[in-house]
Amino acid sequence: MNKGDLIKAIADNSGITKAQATDALAAVLDGISDALAAGDKVTLIGFGTFSVNERAARTGRNPATGKVIKIAAKRQVKFKAGKALDDSANK
Numbered sequence: 001m002n003k004g005d006l007i008k009a010i011a012d013n014s015g016i017t018k019a020q021a022t023d024a025l026a027a028v029l030d031g032i033s034d035a036l037a038a039g040d041k042v043t044l045i046g047f048g049t050f051s052v053n054e055r056a057a058r059t060g061r062n063p064a065t066g067k068v069i070k071i072a073a074k075r076q077v078k079f080k081a082g083k084a085l086d087d088s089a090n091k
Contacts, residue, residue: 036077046084053078 001009003025011021032050035042042050057073081089 048082
């Protein structure tokens, strides 16, 4: 399923137009993105939890040359599926 398929499913299941479904999906995704950018955790009961993990700077090795390189610190988004989502995938 891609974004267009998801928008069609939202429109069909909720009885709204595709334009309204597009706006609704965009609002949800923007809300999640904004919360994560602020360092907050987003929990959707039954679906899952989005969170941000801080990764410290470290050294690594270029596998092609063997040269030691510095890997910068970064924030990484994590998702942990909720029980209902996990159960639905394992039917």
